[in-house]
Amino acid sequence: MTIGLIAILHVFVSHFAVGGGLYLVLAERKAYRENDPAILDYVKGHSFFFVLVVLVFGAVSGVGIWWTIGLVSPAATSTLLRVFVWAWAIEWVFFAVEIAAAFIYYYGWDRLDRQTHLAVGWIYFVAAWLSLFVINSILTFMLTPGRWLITRQFFHAFFNPTAIPSLVIRTMVSIALAGLYGLVTAAAIPERRLKAKMVRYAAGWLLPASLVLPLGGAWYISQIPPLAREISMGGSPAVMIFAGLSIALSAILFIFAFFGPFQRPQHFNLPFAFMLALIGLSVTGVTEWVREAVRKPYVIYGYMYSNGITRREQEAIQREGALAAAKWVTTREVREDNHQEVGRNLYEIQCASCHTIDGFNGMRFAVKGWRKEFIDFQLRHLSELKGFMPPFMGTEAERRALAGWLANLNPKITPITEPLAQRKVPPIAMATGGARVADR
C-alpha cells in the first residue's frame, strides 16, 4: 500500500520531470523567437514551480520507492541490483547531471547568457530522458526478462521485449504530463492575452500522446506474457476494470483537453486545470496498478515469485519444507501442539509480501466463512485456482498447519446444534431479533 502510494506520486512527478524539462526549454525558445518578455516571465515562474516539485519531491520520492521495495521485496531488490548494478550506476550519473542542470538553469536566469541558459535546459532534458531510458528497462525487465532467463546476459536483460514499446509510452506520457502541469501554471496567469496563448500552447502538448499512446499500448500488450494479457483482459475482473478505466480516463482527458483549453483557451481556468491534472494522476495510478497486477504470480517473470522465492528454490522447499529453507522463523518443525505458530510463520514467509491480516488484501476477509478443509484444498491448488498467486510451497504437514492458522482467523462460530432459544441475544435487540426469527 505504502509502496503503491509513493510509487504513483513518484511516477507522476518523475515523468513530468522529463517532459517538463522539454516544456521549459521549448517555451523559453518560443519567448526568444517571438521576442515576448511576458512569455519569458511566465517560463521563469514555471521553472520555480518545477524546481520545487521535481527536484525535491521527485528525488525524495524516488528514494522512498527504493526504501520501500527493499523492505517489501528484499530478494527481488537484491536481484535487480545485482543484474543491473552498472545500469543503476549509469542512471545515477544521469540523475546527478539532471539535478546539477536544474539548479543551474533555475539560478541561471538573468545571469547566464541566453545561449548558455538554453543549452543548460537541453542538458537537463537529455539527462532526465536518459535516466528514464535506463529505469524503464529495469522496470520492464521484471515483466519480460526475455532471453535473460536463459543467457543471464546484461544486454538481454536490458533490451528486453517490452523495453522499447514501454519507452515510447513513457516518453509520450512525459510530454503529456508536461502539458498538464503547463496548463496549471498557465491557467494562473492573470493577463488575458498571454493566458490564452500559453493555455493553448500547453494543451497542444497533450495531442501527440493521444495519437501515439494507443499504438504504443498495442505494441506493448503484444509483447507481454500470455498469462499477463489474459489477466488484463478478463482473467481477473478487478484488473480488467482498472485496465478499462485507464483507457477510458485517458480518452476523457484528451477529449476534455482538446475541446477545452485547446479550442477555447480564453475560457480555461484554474479549477479546470486541476481537474485535468487530477484525471492525469488517476490514469497514472490505475495504469501503474495494472502494470504491477499483471506481473503476478511473479515479481520477476518466470524467475522469482511475488513472495521472493525463486523457481529454483521451489523444488527444494517442496521436498524439505518451507521452515527448513527459511531463515527468519521462530520454529523449524511441525508438532502436534504448534500448528498456530507454524501457520503464522508460513504466512510471514509466503503470503505477507502481498497480504496483511486485517488491512490491504486482508487474509481474515479472504478466508471468511471457510473451513479448514476447504482452505487446505485451496492451498493445495492455489496456482490453478488463482492464476495470479504462486503455488503453496512446503510439506503437507506445513500446509495443514497454515490452513489451520487461516481457519482460526475466523470468529468463533456458535455450533449449530445448540437450540436457538438458548442463544445469547442482547436484551435490547430482543424484540426485533425475535420477530426476524419468527418471519422465517
Place this chain on the structure above:
Amino acid sequence: MNPLIPNPDTIPLPAPAWLLEALLVLTLFLHLLPMSLLMGGGTLTVISEFLGRRDDRHRMLAQATARLLPALVAFTITLGIAPLLFLQVVYGPFFFSSSILMAWPWLSTVGMMLLGYYGFYWHSFQFERLGRRAVWVTLASTALFMIIGLLFTSNMVLMLSPARWETLYRAGRSGLHWDLAEPTILPRFLHFFVASLALSGLGIAILGAAKAKADRTFGAWVRQYGLRWFVTATWLQFAVGLWFLASLPPSIRSRFLGGGAVETGLLIVALALAVISLLTIQRWLALGTATILGTVALMVIIRDRLRAAYLASEFDPAKLAVQPQIAVFALFVLILLCGIAVIAWMVWKFAVATTPRSE
C-alpha cells in the same frame, strides 16, 4: 555462522567485490562532504541566526549560509545514492535484514527528508517575510536531518550486529524497532556530528576568505569565526573518537590499537594528518584543508575496515561468486567521465557569469 543471515543472492556479483567496495568508499567520501556541511551548517546557521538578533555580522553570515542549505540537501541526497547502491549490492543480506527490523523508523526518514528539504527552501525564499520566526524553520529542518542521521547510524550499526537481530525479532515482528541500546550508536553518531561541525567551520572559513575580496573586515571576521569552530570541534573530536573506540567490542577495538597492522597504521596516519591540519590551518588555509580532507578520506577507509572486522566471522565479500560485466562497467566509467565534464562545464559557465567583473 548466524542462522538469521539471509543467503547471498544466487545471481553472481557483476564485478569483483574489491571494485564495488572501492566505489563504495569513494562515493561515501563524496557523500560525507555535503552531508557534513548540511548537518553542521544547519546547526551553525541556527546559532548565527540567534546571535544575529544582536550582532549584524552573525545576521549577515546566517543569511549567506542559509542560502546554501537547499543545494546541500540536493548534493547530499544525490551523492548518497551511489554508496547505498554499492552497499546493498555487496552487503544486501545484512542491510535488508536490519532495515526490515527497523522498517517504520527507517521508512520515516523519507518523510523527514521531504519536510526538512522544503523547510530549507521555505526559509531560503521567504526569509524576509518569516522575519524572526525564520530561525525556527532552520532549527526544525536541521533537527529532522539530525534524526535522519541518527537513524542511518542505527541501521549501519544494526546491520553489523546479527547477534542483536534475534532478540529484536523475538521481541516484535512489526518492524518498529529503533534499537538505541547498542553502546556504539551514540558515540558513533556524535563522531559524525562533531566532524560535521568542524568541516562546516572550515567551510565558513573558506567562505570568509572568498568574501574578503569584497569586504575585508567582514571576510576576515568570518574566516576567524569559522576557524574557531573548526579548531574547537577537532580537539573535541579526539575525546569523542576515544569514546567511540572504547565503546567497540574489545576484539574489534584491539585491531585498531596494534592488533592489525593495516588498521592501526591507517588510524595513526589519519590522526597525524588531523594534527598537522590543526597546527597549520591558521596560517595556510589550503594546506590545513587538504590535510583534514585526507583525514576524512582515511577515516572512511577505516570505517570500511571496521565493518569488515565486525562481520569477519560471518561474511567475506571476497568469497562471493563473480561474473564481471566488463562492457557495461566500461560504459559506466565513460558516462561518468562525460557526466563530470558536463557538470564541470555548467558550473564553470555559472561561476564565470556570477563572479563580479573586477572593479
